[in-house]
Amino acid sequence: MARRPLPRILSNGGAQLARSRELARTAADGATDVLQPLLTIGRGLGRLASAARRRWTETPRDRRGALLFLVASVVLVVALMPYGPLLAAVALMAAAAWQGRDRTPPAPEGPDDTQAKRLSSLYEALVPYFSLAEDPDPLYTHGGSWEKAFPAHEFDDGGRFSHLVVHYPAYFTDGEAAARARIEHLLTAKAGRGREYRFTWDEEANHLTLTVLEPLPTDIAAQRFVTAPGETVLGFTDPGHVQRTLPLTHGEERRDVPPVVWRTGVRSTEPHLLVLGRPGTGTSTLLRSIALQALHHGGDLLIVDGGGTGEYACLTGRDGVLAVECGLTGVLTGLEWAAQETERRLIAANRARQEGEPTPEDTRRPLWLLVDRPSAFAHLSGAEGREDPQSLLQVPLRHGRAAHVTVVVADQLDALGTLSDAVRQHTRARVVLGAAGPDELTAALGAPPQTTPVDQVPPGRGYARLGTGPVHRLQVPATPDPYDDATSDAHRQAVLALLPPRTTPADGERVPDAPDLPDASEAPPATAAGGPATDGTPMPGPETEPVAPVAPVAPKTVPTLAPPDAEEAAREEAERAREKNPVPTLGKP
Ligand SMILES: Nc1ncnc2c1ncn2[C@@H]1O[C@H](COP(=O)(O)OP(=O)(O)OP(=O)(O)O)[C@@H](O)[C@H]1O
Numbered sequence: 001m002a003r004r005p006l007p008r009i010l011s012n013g014g015a016q017l018a019r020s021r022e023l024a025r026t027a028a029d030g031a032t033d034v035l036q037p038l039l040t041i042g043r044g045l046g047r048l049a050s051a052a053r054r055r056w057t058e059t060p061r062d063r064r065g066a067l068l069f070l071v072a073s074v075v076l077v078v079a080l081m082p083y084g085p086l087l088a089a090v091a092l093m094a095a096a097a098w099q100g101r102d103r104t105p106p107a108p109e110g111p112d113d114t115q116a117k118r119l120s121s122l123y124e125a126l127v128p129y130f131s132l133a134e135d136p137d138p139l140y141t142h143g144g145s146w147e148k149a150f151p152a153h154e155f156d157d158g159g160r161f162s163h164l165v166v167h168y169p170a171y172f173t174d175g176e177a178a179a180r181a182r183i184e185h186l187l188t189a190k191a192g193r194g195r196e197y198r199f200t201w202d203e204e205a206n207h208l209t210l211t212v213l214e215p216l217p218t219d220i221a222a223q224r225f226v227t228a229p230g231e232t233v234l235g236f237t238d239p240g241h242v243q244r245t246l247p248l249t250h251g252e253e254r255r256d257v258p259p260v261v262w263r264t265g266v267r268s269t270e271p272h273l274l275v276l277g278r279p280g281t282g283t284s285t286l287l288r289s290i291a292l293q294a295l296h297h298g299g300d301l302l303i304v305d306g307g308g309t310g311e312y313a314c315l316t317g318r319d320g321v322l323a324v325e326c327g328l329t330g331v332l333t334g335l336e337w338a339a340q341e342t343e344r345r346l347i348a349a350n351r352a353r354q355e356g357e358p359t360p361e362d363t364r365r366p367l368w369l370l371v372d373r374p375s376a377f378a379h380l381s382g383a384e385g386r387e388d389p390q391s392l393l394q395v396p397l398r399h400g401r402a403a404h405v406t407v408v409v410a411d412q413l414d415a416l417g418t419l420s421d422a423v424r425q426h427t428r429a430r431v432v433l434g435a436a437g438p439d440e441l442t443a444a445l446g447a448p449p450q451t452t453p454v455d456q457v458p459p460g461r462g463y464a465r466l467g468t469g470p471v472h473r474l475q476v477p478a479t480p481d482p483y484d485d486a487t488s489d490a491h492r493q494a495v496l497a498l499l500p501p502r503t504t505p506a507d508g509e510r511v512p513d514a515p516d517l518p519d520a521s522e523a524p525p526a527t528a529a530g531g532p533a534t535d536g537t538p539m540p541g542p543e544t545e546p547v548a549p550v551a552p553v554a555p556k557t558v559p560t561l562a563p564p565d566a567e568e569a570a571r572e573e574a575e576r577a578r579e580k581n582p583v584p585t586l587g588k589p
Contacts, residue, residue: 041093044100048092115155119146122190129183130168139169156212161191164210174203177448181438183208188452196473197452213238213451216475218458220248220257221494222289223477229297230265230366232290234273234431234464235476242472260464260472262429264406265366270467271401274419274427275410276444281434282460282476283410284311287370289479290408292498295320299366299406302338304331304389306373306411311481319500328380328389335392338369338405342396345403367405369396374423375415390420397426413440431474433462445471 059067078084111119123146130140130149139149152165166187173179184199187210191197196213216236225233225246233246236257245256264271273290277283284307291301295318303312305326316324325331345363352359377389396405409423413436416424432444435457442448449463449471460476480487482495 037097040100040102041096042100044096044098045092047099048096111153111155114159115153118155118159118161118190119150119153122146122187123149125186125190126166126168126183129186130172132169132171135169135171139167151207160195161210162212164191166208166210168206168208170206172206174201174206174208184452194454194456196454198450199452200450213473216461216473217257218460218475218478219250220475220477221250221491222292222479222498223249223494224296224498225259225293227261227293230263230268232262232264232293233477234260234262234286234290235460235474236260237464237472237474241470260466260474262464262466265404266401268401270429272397272407272427273409273429273431274423274444275408275431275433276413276416277410277431277433277462278413278435280459281462283433284372284481285460285479286431286433286476287372287408287410288312288315288481288495289477291315291321291368291370292479292495294366294368294406295500296498297366299368301368301370302334304334304369304371304374306331306371306376308376310483312370312372314482314495314499317502319503321500328377328384328386331377331389332381332387332392335369335371335389338367339392339395341367342399342403342405345405346399349402364404367403369393369405369407371407371409373411373415374409375411375418378418388420390423393420394422397422413444416444428467429465431462431464433460433474433476436462441471447471449473 056064056067078088081087110116123140123144124142126149127140127142127144131138138144149167150164151167152163153161154163156162164187166183168174168183180199180201184197187199187208188197191210191212196215198211198213200209200211201207202209216238220236225248227233227246237260239245239258242258242260244258244261246259248255248257262270262273275283275286287303288311291303291312294301298320300320300322301315302322303315303324305312305324308326310326312324315321323330323334325334349359349363352363371389371393374390374393381388393407393409396403396407399405400407407427409419409427411419413432413434430445432441435455436444436453438448438453441453441463445463445465446468447465451473458475460478462474462476463471464474465471478491479495480491482492482499487495
């Protein structure tokens with residue numbers, strides 16, 4: 001049966017609708033222009049009528065008869081005069097047009113006295129930087145006029161600059177970072193400290209634009225972000241600096257916020273992340289936020305807690321969490337397994353490719369290694385004559401991208417120099433949290449931020465840079481430790497709601513049924529190094545050996561990390577298997 005064409009309105013309805021909408025909008029604009037005089041006269045007649053009504057009500061009752069008589073006499077005279085009604089109508093329209101005119105007072109032009117003083121003082125301060133003795137027609141000269149130097153300026157309600165365009169002479173060395181930094185420093189001081197500014201240099205036009213940045217929102221709590229698998233939200237940034245926004249819930253409210261999204265996986269150009277910050281700036285919080293997102297997308301996690309403060313205890317035994325290690329032995333075992341698992345995945349994937357088969361499912365499940373403060377183990381392992389755990393990260397860092405293994409390392413800002421070359425070379429996604437100087441930021445991010453760092457920042461505030469991209473301001477969503485007494489109830493519930501169910505018992509613990517999942521009331525307090533862990537057994541800090549490393553059990557497709565007693569047997573088993581069927585290894589003897 002021949003197919004009947006769709007009615008035209010359905011086949012190209014979208015274009016037609018858009019055209020009709022455009023026509024309607026043009027017609028409405030035209031009609032408003034044409035009807036403007038009528039609207040003005042109508043408004044004026046209304047004002048005249050209300051003035052007349054007011055006059056009538058204000059007139060005392062005993063004089064109203066006289067007033068009425070006067071009005072009637074005027075009407076009669078006008079009616080009897082030649083062209084009287086016509087002239088009266090014209091006069092009424094003229095009076096209505098006058099009354100109906102737009103009376104909004106025009107905005108005062110130019111700055112007021114205080115603002116002019118500010119502009120003038122800034123101009124004087126810039127003279128030494130933007131003038132040369134040999135310049136025959138200097139734009140900046142002592143006692144000169146600022147009008148040409150500042151083509152645009154806006155002030156906020158407090159009288160401080162909110163926007164400023166500075167015109168500078170062409171000979172100013174705006175290509176030199178040091179020269180720019182001097183000007184930016186001066187403008188920051190003059191425009192008021194404690195706020196963040198963005199400086200945009202237009203080298204073609206010799207213009208520098210200063211924009212005041214709004215503080216980033218600090219009230220975004222952990223929640224399910226609308227992202228695709230392989231995408232991780234690091235935090236939120238300024239509107240207009242990233243392509244997309246994420247719909248978020250904030251209590252009853254919904255809003256769209258621009259995220260900094262980090263892409264991992266085989267096509268990622270920044271497959272691993274390094275997070276740096278001073279203590280208390282929120283690095284563990286960011287790792288927790290990443291962990292919850294990774295678990296949501298079906299990843300497996302191995303967590304190394306070098307801080308030893310039990311900040312990841314809430315993740316122990318959860319579905320998808322292979323282990324949370326905080327003692328040197330456990331960390332070495334876990335990372336050794338991760339290196340071997342990376343190799344195994346690569347070999348299995350290569351074999352499958354050579355045989356023309358799709359890569360096996362168990363090589364594609366994302367594996368995340370979240371390593372908090374590896375530098376804490378460097379000293380300990382040296383003292384004990386054991387391997388530095390960082391050296392075990394080399395294989396996952398080097399080959400992790402192809403094997404769906406992602407490494408996230410967090411450490412203190414001043415530990416950057418003590419991190420291994422592999423960590424520094426392969427972590428092309430970078431985050432710095434907390435207050436940091438321009439040199440520290442440049443060293444950590446590879447480029448200075450375009451905004452002025454401020455001394456006081458809330459926890460979780462910092463900068464992110466993905467590969468060679470721009471440096472973004474960043475605010476990490478609040479993802480506190482739910483077992484910390486200081487955590488607010490709303491935040492605790494938000495994090496607990498995102499945790500997968502517990503499927504593996506911590507040592508000596510019963511697996512709780514789903515309704516038994518810990519809630520805020522039964523959550524144990526955060527533990528200090530060596531203090532009791534969630535299950536009541538001692539949780540060893542980095543300086544102590546673990547009593548019994550967590551026995552991680554891998555779900556479904558992931559090889560099981562065996563506890564130490566079973567470990568030896570598993571090793572021997574693997575050794576026997578290898579002897580029977582030797583396979584080449586990558587990067588390891
Ligand atoms: N994004 C955030 N929003 C709100 N509060 C945060 C945020 N990040 C961190 N905090 C709060 O700041 C405090 C320190 O955070 P966190 O433990 O993550 O810092 P840290 O850098 O890991 O410090 P340390 O290494 O000393 O543990 C905590 O009370 C935490 O709740």
